[in-house]
Amino acid sequence: MACYQISFIFVRLLTNIDMNVLVCISNVPDTTTKVRFVNDNTEFDTSGVQWIINPWDELALTRAMELKEDASNPVARVTVLTVGQAAAEPTLRKALAIGADDAIRIDARPVDAFFVASQIATVLRESDYSIIINGIESSDYNGSAVGGMLSELLGLPSVSAISSLRVENGEVVIIREIDGGKEELTVPTPFIGVVQKGIAKEPRIAAMRGIMMARQKPLKVVPAVEVAPLTETVEFSLPTPKAPCKMFVPDDVKGLLNALVNEARVI
Amino acid sequence: MSVLVYTENWDGRFKKLSHELISYASKIAEMTGGSVTALSIGKVSDGELSKLGNFGASTVLSAGDAGVLDNQLYTGIIAAAAEKVHAKVIVLANNNSGKALAPRMSVRLKAGLASGVTAVPESVNPFVVRRKVFSGKAFAKVKILSGTVILSLAQNSFEVHETGGSAKVEAFNPGIDPSAAKTKVRDVQKQAGKILLTDAEIVVSGGRGMKSGNNWKPLEELAEVLGAALACSRPVSDEGWRSHDEHTGQTGKIIAPNLYLAFGISGAIQHLAGVSSSKCIVAVNTDKDAPIFEAADYGIVGDALKVLPEFIKEARAVKAQ
Numbered sequence: 001m002a003c004y005q006i007s008f009i010f011v012r013l014l015t016n017i018d019m020n021v022l023v024c025i026s027n028v029p030d031t032t033t034k035v036r037f038v039n040d041n042t043e044f045d046t047s048g049v050q051w052i053i054n055p056w057d058e059l060a061l062t063r064a065m066e067l068k069e070d071a072s073n074p075v076a077r078v079t080v081l082t083v084g085q086a087a088a089e090p091t092l093r094k095a096l097a098i099g100a101d102d103a104i105r106i107d108a109r110p111v112d113a114f115f116v117a118s119q120i121a122t123v124l125r126e127s128d129y130s131i132i133i134n135g136i137e138s139s140d141y142n143g144s145a146v147g148g149m150l151s152e153l154l155g156l157p158s159v160s161a162i163s164s165l166r167v168e169n170g171e172v173v174i175i176r177e178i179d180g181g182k183e184e185l186t187v188p189t190p191f192i193g194v195v196q197k198g199i200a201k202e203p204r205i206a207a208m209r210g211i212m213m214a215r216q217k218p219l220k221v222v223p224a225v226e227v228a229p230l231t232e233t234v235e236f237s238l239p240t241p242k243a244p245c246k247m248f249v250p251d252d253v254k255g256l257l258n259a260l261v262n263e264a265r266v267i
Numbered sequence: 268m269s270v271l272v273y274t275e276n277w278d279g280r281f282k283k284l285s286h287e288l289i290s291y292a293s294k295i296a297e298m299t300g301g302s303v304t305a306l307s308i309g310k311v312s313d314g315e316l317s318k319l320g321n322f323g324a325s326t327v328l329s330a331g332d333a334g335v336l337d338n339q340l341y342t343g344i345i346a347a348a349a350e351k352v353h354a355k356v357i358v359l360a361n362n363n364s365g366k367a368l369a370p371r372m373s374v375r376l377k378a379g380l381a382s383g384v385t386a387v388p389e390s391v392n393p394f395v396v397r398r399k400v401f402s403g404k405a406f407a408k409v410k411i412l413s414g415t416v417i418l419s420l421a422q423n424s425f426e427v428h429e430t431g432g433s434a435k436v437e438a439f440n441p442g443i444d445p446s447a448a449k450t451k452v453r454d455v456q457k458q459a460g461k462i463l464l465t466d467a468e469i470v471v472s473g474g475r476g477m478k479s480g481n482n483w484k485p486l487e488e489l490a491e492v493l494g495a496a497l498a499c500s501r502p503v504s505d506e507g508w509r510s511h512d513e514h515t516g517q518t519g520k521i522i523a524p525n526l527y528l529a530f531g532i533s534g535a536i537q538h539l540a541g542v543s544s545s546k547c548i549v550a551v552n553t554d555k556d557a558p559i560f561e562a563a564d565y566g567i568v569g570d571a572l573k574v575l576p577e578f579i580k581e582a583r584a585v586k587a588q
Contacts, residue, residue, distance in 0.1 A: 148370025160367035181457035230379035250569035
């Protein structure tokens with residue numbers, strides 16, 4: 001019996017059966033939001049804002065679902081996780097409606113990237129995800145930092161700028177964008193993938209059935225741990241308004257080129 | 268304060284990006300009273316390395332070839348260099364590799380990271396610096412709460428300054444074995460001689476107003492005349508008219524060239540988020556109320572396909588002068 005168990009474990013190690021995937025989700029304002037600030041420009045004005053899954057995280061989730069649905073892959077379970085207060089739950093439910101099996105919300109106001117990554121690392125130390133995916137940046141604070149910080153905190157390999165991710169014979173194969181080209185890489189699991197556009201063709205939209213099912217799916221709320229942030233945002237500002245556009249008639253391309261050469265000095 | 272800059276070379280040559288980083292770092296060194304050390308990984312000639320002095324580096328640490336970018340391995344090399352020069356500020360580019368390495372450095376050194384910074388710090392004690400947020404729709408002033416600071420500089424946000432100096436080149440052995448890399452390369456595909464979108468000083472871009480993927484010839488011709496890179500809006504790459512690596516906008520590439528020429532692009536807010544940091548924007552669009560004209564500096568209300576032949580002719584004339 002013991003011998004049977006050992007060989008079973010051995011087969012598992014060889015073929016990496018049952019890979020679990022975690023997709024980290026950021027709850028962000030709709031990308032068409034008019035950006036405004038309140039409290040002496042120290043806080044983002046959330047009044048009237050629609051919240052969505054960060055576009056890159058949505059693509060990451062879509063790819064994770066594709067991997068799970070493709071029977072040739074060993075991906076068994078897709079979990080989504082966010083660090084946020086209760087107001088972020090509708091966004092997690094959206095991710096469950098798209099197809100994630102379960103969700104985790106770490107109950108905290110995200111203070112800075114180090115704070116967020118430390119919270120996620122605390123949860124991940126107790127779990128067994130093989131592939132952990134982050135979007136390349138969040139569309140609000142554009143930090144591009146949580147995935148990299150998380151991998152360093154956990155001592156795991158990471159690959160950034162991923163435009164394709166697949167599993168081949170239990171091995172993760174990645175295409176990474178580099179300047180002027182692409183690299184195909186393999187990386188041992190567990191690992192952290194930071195993905196960009198191209199990882200999935202289009203974000204998946206939740207179907208009615210998915211929305212109904214999402215209500216029943218487990219959403220676990222985990223208390224935050226105490227972490228001192230490394231940075232603090234002291235003030236926001238808006239860019240100074242641009243001068244009005246100088247218009248030229250279609251017959252005066254010459255005039256426009258002249259302005260580009262002599263006025264703007266960009267040619 | 269000692270400032271360390273992580274530079275990247277492409278086939279043994281440094282690009283303008285590295286010069287921007289070093290110019291930026293030397294400005295910080297000036298503010299804090301310190302010197303700039305540049306770290307270079309890979310094979311680069313001593314001549315090319317010492318030229319980094321022209322932008323303000325006093326020393327260049329030259330580490331040998333470490334193979335393809337393995338985030339853990341490269342973080343180790345940068346950390347070893349930071350320790351050697353007692354760096355208090357570490358500057359990287361906010362590009363693909365900077366985005367992979369800067370957050371790791373932040374954790375490794377317990378140093379606050381401000382990514383996508385656009386200007387020299389407002390103050391160095393406390394360390395307060397401005398960065399882009401909301402995809403360029405706003406700025407945030409960030410205070411770093413740790414003693415060591417990691418900064419990633421937004422591309423094209425700092426002018427290159429030439430000092431006429433020359434740097435001392437030192438071989439640097441970080442004591443890290445490149446064969447320990449966990450990421451293994453299977454294949455590399457590089458297009459030689461192509462002007463990279465994120466590097467380009469001038470970008471020629473097309474949108475839905477180009478009507479079909481078959482109408483790209485004039486844009487390609489204009490790009491060639493101006494030495495520009497090609498870009499497109501999201502509908503164009505979604506339709507498969509152009510490959511997605513040309514897509515500029517919030518979820519595509521974020522670019523900041525000197526000149527962005529938008530043909531047949533209406534300028535959805537997501538598109539503008541990817542191009543609004545350009546120094547000068549020119550728009551040609553049939554709809555006079557298109558939002559692109561609010562972001563543009565110069566515009567023509569007209570059909571891109573009809574305006575382009577004249578544009579190419581005039582651009583040729585300008586270039587011939």
